Amino acid sequence: MHRQWNWPCYSCGICWSVRPESRRLFFALWPDAQLRVRLAGLSALAARAGGRRVDLANLHLTLAFLGSVDAARQACLCAQAAAIRCPRFTVRLDRFGYWRSSRVLWLGCSSDPPLGLQTLRARINDGLHRCGMVPEPGPFEAHVSLVRKVDRGPRERTVEAVNWPVERFCLVQSHTLPGGAVYDLLDCWPLTP
Numbered sequence: 679m680h681r682q683w684n685w686p687c688y689s690c691g692i693c694w695s696v697r698p699e700s701r702r703l704f705f706a707l708w709p710d711a712q713l714r715v716r717l718a719g720l721s722a723l724a725a726r727a728g729g730r731r732v733d734l735a736n737l738h739l740t741l742a743f744l745g746s747v748d749a750a751r752q753a754c755l756c757a758q759a760a761a762i763r764c765p766r767f768t769v770r771l772d773r774f775g776y777w778r779s780s781r782v783l784w785l786g787c788s789s790d791p792p793l794g795l796q797t798l799r800a801r802i803n804d805g806l807h808r809c810g811m812v813p814e815p816g817p818f819e820a821h822v823s824l825v826r827k828v829d830r831g832p833r834e835r836t837v838e839a840v841n842w843p844v845e846r847f848c849l850v851q852s853h854t855l856p857g858g859a860v861y862d863l864l865d866c867w868p869l870t871p
């Protein structure tokens with residue numbers, strides 16, 4: 679029989695009464711319902727050239743992909759996230775981009791992402807280090823994936839800007855199912871006003 683766990687919640691609110699298991703996690707900016715509808719409008723526009731639109735409920739901006747994380751490390755990540763102090767910022771999403779290798783069409787920024795976003799990412803990455811994890815190497819492209827299985831880039835790259843006032847960041851669990859990914863919002867932490 680498995681040992682019963684009552685893992686400390688910290689501020690995370692994630693507790694287990696059963697054996698903890700690894701979860702596939704990522705930190706993300708999670709749009710509210712209104713913004714989600716605007717993003718979905720742009721994904722309809724982007725999908726005119728074909729592909730499969732990302733479900734409305736799945737639209738997000740990934741800050742750090744963590745992969746499979748066990749319960750102890752997840753508790754550590756939540757404690758680190760709760761300790762982050764970072765001012766609010768606005769992300770201006772105003773261009774389509776396309777990755778041929780993954781066949782993803784996305785919405786991103788035509789200029790450098792705001793300083794606040796870079797600060798938040800840096801603090802999250804510091805937290806990963808403190809939990810014994812290594813952040814993904816390589817440059818960060820702030821983006822919201824809109825359409826998958828796209829065979830060519832969009833004709834028009836410039837789009838009417840979507841301004842996203844960011845007041846929180848979130849930890850999300852990804853379930854890989856036959857019909858596609860399903861995401862569960864586990865917890866969110868506020869940015870400072």
Ligand code: 3AM
Pocket residue numbers: 704738739740743821822823852859
């Ligand atoms: O924000 P997007 O949609 O670009 O592609 C996955 C998604 O990113 C990415 O993490 C986000 C939530 O699933 N992802 C999935 N597996 C990954 C991996 N092995 C990955 N990113 C890097 N390495």
